[in-house]
Every structure is written in C-alpha cells, then in structure tokens.
Amino acid sequence: MGNAELQSIHVHPVKAFRSLSLREAVVEPWGLAGDRRWVLIDDGGKVVTQREQPRLALAAAEPLPGGGLRLSAPGREPLTVAVPKPATSTAGAATATADIFGDKVEAVLADPAAHAWCSAYLGTEVRLVHMDDPASRRPVDPDFAEPGETVSFADGFPLLLTTTASLDALNSLLAQGDHAHEGPLPMNRFRPNVVVTGTEPWAEDGWSRIAIGDVSFRVAKPCGRCVVTTTDQDSAVRGKEPLRTLARHRRIDGQLVFGQNLIPLSAGTIRVGDPVRVLAP
Numbered sequence: 001m002g003n004a005e006l007q008s009i010h011v012h013p014v015k016a017f018r019s020l021s022l023r024e025a026v027v028e029p030w031g032l033a034g035d036r037r038w039v040l041i042d043d044g045g046k047v048v049t050q051r052e053q054p055r056l057a058l059a060a061a062e063p064l065p066g067g068g069l070r071l072s073a074p075g076r077e078p079l080t081v082a083v084p085k086p087a088t089s090t091a092g093a094a095t096a097t098a099d100i101f102g103d104k105v106e107a108v109l110a111d112p113a114a115h116a117w118c119s120a121y122l123g124t125e126v127r128l129v130h131m132d133d134p135a136s137r138r139p140v141d142p143d144f145a146e147p148g149e150t151v152s153f154a155d156g157f158p159l160l161l162t163t164t165a166s167l168d169a170l171n172s173l174l175a176q177g178d179h180a181h182e183g184p185l186p187m188n189r190f191r192p193n194v195v196v197t198g199t200e201p202w203a204e205d206g207w208s209r210i211a212i213g214d215v216s217f218r219v220a221k222p223c224g225r226c227v228v229t230t231t232d233q234d235s236a237v238r239g240k241e242p243l244r245t246l247a248r249h250r251r252i253d254g255q256l257v258f259g260q261n262l263i264p265l266s267a268g269t270i271r272v273g274d275p276v277r278v279l280a281p
Helices: 054-058 112-122 164-174 243-249
Strands: 005-011 020-022 024-028 038-042 060-063 069-073 076-081 095-100 103-109 126-130 159-163 194-197 209-212 215-224 255-264 268-271 276-280
Touching: 005 024, 005 268, 020 060, 038 095, 054 112, 069 112, 076 112, 095 126, 112 126, 159 164, 159 215, 164 194, 164 243, 164 255, 215 268, 243 255
Parallel strands: 159 194
Antiparallel strands: 005 020, 005 194, 024 268, 038 126, 060 069, 069 076, 095 103, 103 126, 159 255, 209 215, 209 276, 215 255
C-alpha cells in the first residue's frame, strides 16, 4: 500500500453533535475512547440524529475529566453535564431504553438540566443519555461480528474509516454531475473516526484486516450512507450531494457506499502519522 498513514482522528462525544479532532486516541473494543457514549432520545425513546435534526451539526460537546461534558450551541449558554452514576451502582441511577435503529439499549439519564438545554436548542422534547457499560449494552450486528463484540451509540460498528484518495475520486465524479456547484465536499460530511491518506482511490474496498500503528482491525463491511452526508456540517443546510453521485457510481448490495466499518482486534493507542498496513486483503 506504499506510504499510507493516519491523517486524522475524530470522535463525537455526543452522537450527531460536531466532531472533535484529536492527535491520538485510545482504541477500546467498542470504539475510540470518548466516541458516541452519549446520545439524545425523543419522548418515545428513539435516538435523535442529524437525520431528523440537522441543527445538531452546530452543537458541540467538549469532554471533561471524569467523563462529563461541556455542551455549547448557537444561542445557548454553555452547560456542564456530569457523567451520571452507572445503572449498576447502589444509587440506583435512573435509566431509559434508547432505540437505535431497532437495537434496544439501556442507558443512564443525564441530569434534567441537560434535557432542558438540549430540548430548548432543538425546540422539541429530548433527553440526554449515557452508555455506562459499553462492554455489555449493545452487541454488533451478528451477521458481521464475533460473539461478544459490542459497540457504542455509533450507527452500527465501533469505527468508521475513510480515505482521502476516495474523497478526491468522489469529488471528481461529483464535479461532472448536475449538482457540481455543491462540491467539492469536505471529509466531515462522512463523520469518520479515522482518515487514511496515501492509498489508491477505493483501495479500502479490498481490505479485510488492517493495522493502524500497533492496533489491528477487522474490516467488517462497507458503510452505507444516508441523508446526513448531504448536511453541511458548518451551516446545517442540506443539499443533494453526495447521495446523487454515490447512487450513480457507488451502489453496492443496494446501499450507497463510502468508507469502511472497522472492529478492533487489539487494544492500544493510535496517533496521527501512524503507518497504515493491510494485513489481509
């Protein structure tokens, strides 16, 4: 693969909020440390994402020592949220069932002030919940996982990988289409955890096992894309791309595909600049 390396690392402390770029991150079995351990749910328990609420792209969550968050968003005073006590604690923390694409996951409710803050920002009733025990709460889709593999509140898999070469290729295709004025698109449209540079376009389609630095991963399946990719992450305005271009050029097994889902095979720390090696095609 030549001189492929890790260009950037991104976590999303609250699912659907703005991403946070890091120089290094600890790889846990269920994803990067601090990634998508919090999520919003509606009054019926369904997870709320940018699919329903594109303005979440403008909200930010800064991790605090001890696991808490500092929330900020346009028009709102920042709010500090403490990590709630685990559901297994003797304090008997209040829990709620979060429905994430059909998976029913027990989660711990944040302080009521957090619910009020998020509800006021979105103009609809939501609650903020925390996954206290990612080792046991939510299994990965068994069609693509080994027994015991779990995931946070990510869409379905512990990590999402994209490559700069594939984005360049996609933007070249987009430039030839009916909505060329929407491009070129930045990588943040795809909300990856790890971005790799130094590959050929679409090389990741042929990987089954890789290493980033000293940490190895299984490549589980391509990532099917949704309307979130059409949302400008800096303005929350929606367009038509990249879904139109993906529909023409990247339809695989009925899904519009960009990026690959990863499942960690080992623990460790990954760092920007780490070499990326294909262990098995």
